[in-house]
Amino acid sequence: MHVTIIGAGLGGLCLAQGLRRAGVAFDVYERDTAPEARFQGYRLRIDADGLDALAQCLPAAHVERVRERAAVARTGGRFVTPQLANADVILPPSWHDAHTDESVTEHRRRTCPATGHPEPHAPDIPGDVSVHRQTLREILLDGIRDRVHFGKSFARTTTTDDGRRVAHFEDGSHGAPGLIVAADGTHSRVREYVLPGMTPRDTGDVCIYGLTPLSTALLVLMDAHGEAATMEGSTVVFADGFAVIVQAMLFRRAPAANRPPPEGTDPARMPLSPVADYLYWAFIGPSHRLLGTRHAGTEMSGAAALARIETLTQGWHPHLGSLFAHAVPETIRTMPVRSTTSPLPWQIDNVTGLGDAVHTMSPAGGLGANTALRDAARLAYHLQSVARGHLPLPQAIAAYERDMCERAREAVRLADAGAALLAARRHTSPPSSRSASDAMHL
Template sequence: MKSVIIVGAGIGGLCLAQGLAKAGIGFEVWEADAGPQVRGQGYRLRIDAMGQRALRQCLPPDLFELFRASCAVSGPARFVDPQLNPLPGRRPENWRENAGAGEADGDLSADRQVLRDILSHGLAPRIRWGRRAKGFEREGDGVALHCVDGHAHRANLVVAADGLNSPLRRQWLPKAEPEAIGALNLYGKVSPAGVDPALLAGPTIVFADGWTLVIEPMRFGAEMSELAARHAPDCRLSPTGDYVYWAMFGREASLGGSLSAEEDAAGLRRRIEAMSSGLHPSLSDLLRRTAPEAVMGRPVRMAAGVPSWQPGRLTVLGDAIHAMSPAGGVGANTALADAAMLAACLADGGIAQAVARYEADMRSRAEQALAATRAGTERLLRRL
């Protein structure tokens, strides 16, 4: 009987948990946060074909259909300069339009908290909120996982899915620490009321000098409670009304300098106001409408690559091993694919063989995604 501890209740860790539940494999999910909504988790996630396949594989059919139904409905993207003049030549070759209503192809724009609600459904008895892992020891055919509360827990397999600051990865693979790339990601959301209707028709990608602004309307087909009642009546989704998501990605020098850990919401808001000057009035108005508490920001860190190691009873997925810049739009999708592959491998065979097969697949996929992300980062940071 396999026993698995998944460290981290983010998108990748919860997707893996759903896959293990479907396969009948015993597991627990540890999450350092005291609950599912104790801190901001971000806003919009674009889920591409790879991510959708992973979710379809791991989720029960009713939850997968709820995921699709809960995504935003949007139109085609436009690519413009800061005065909203068209820049068709800046459209990335690999840009994927959002899927329309009822369409099978195309990306889907999901609200991060709603997706997390869906991925958490049915797992409550197995999620240990407020349990923070600080280190591990290998013990025979398993791993002893140590908590900050002094207790140790043992499992046949431990999966570090706890993000780019993973303490398990730092202990195990200290040279795999993601590196700062000298860029920032500032993002927020605002009510669509009063926003220029042209910005509500579909995604708008604004290319400026050394930075890029992405704006996407998140307009949902119905109330989340109605969608849940229609597709998975027992699932409780966070109330989420329509909003406009925006994200600024750029060089630190172009976005007001490096970001300190002490910078508060007011400081982030001042950066946004400074960046608003010189933009088309529709863009500056949208940014200035954003409440300070809705603005988030973080320095961008990225893995240089995925190192080699001897497969064992500890493995990693998602940002814990291949953190990516948001520029390529593939970080969350790669984590979902990791989760689906690991679940499939564990369902098919013993732990040793499953981990070796998974890690070979993960490493190849992650290196391709990192290459795509580097290319996307260079494109978005390009100077005019």
């Protein structure tokens, strides 16, 4: 069996690592010309389910590397008003239920719906981590770089006489016959080819996100009252009709290179790009509210976006104003929020998908990347069962898609609930501080 993965994002690379571990042949094809060719985003929060998926697919040394390069959380975070007063809000159940220990335990005790055999799982992994997205992608590339082909834009598929699929690319090349997995994101070319018209809907919301170097931020945030501590965890600022998520990404500076590498570590493992400490922030809300009626629907960035943020935050607490004023204009991006209303199994012979290619969702629930990683781990498990002769490929893919879509529909629902909260302030008793960190995983 050979698996052709279209897309070298987090889900596609996690699947590739899982297949490598299972001894299943694969190749990954990515339309970007190089790993660093395109902006990949900033902070990404991996919850217990995401960590469990990584542990199922990656070598132990890789998982340890994720932990070593994760940001250090000094506080649990809080909900505040634009004046940095505590904001009383009604929390949707998703922000409590999505990451409970019971949820993770239930995932781990599940059996394969096709075979009835218990699924493998990693040792208990408490809590979650915040990582730089590019760092995680580099770790996922480590050890499989020779099987990842860049500069390959998907064009179409053909079918061999025995029913296997072949992916063809715009440069005239093609992959090996076998199973094709769409892991190419919200704008999936594979999905559009096999299921035209299934493009995720535009919700009307947008995110404006960027970063502020922490060396600058410390100078402008610290004061005699210690308000800088507000920015040492996850902070959600509730404004009028939109919200802002802020998190300090403080990375360990211990000389890890001087410690013995974990057992089983490849001495030739890929070096990771250095990342300086920064404050990550993201505005989320209706396009017309964040960008203005005249610019709604556009992809505002750079100085124009920074000017718009200055207008939105007029009259806010000086610490917040300074935070955005010292942002790096080149890091500011606008992203429309799209969602797949009801993810359904594709049921296409020898083609399946994972992550945003199948179930795009709002980032407000903090579940998109973690759901994609979970997809990858489950699909790798099912394909290993096929490779070992435990069940035929069509049966394995059908079981995977049923389970994947069931989980995705729930994740989309939770994401919608999170988006509804972020869009409208509602007052009640103070929430627990740890819930703020569940607000967003952009």
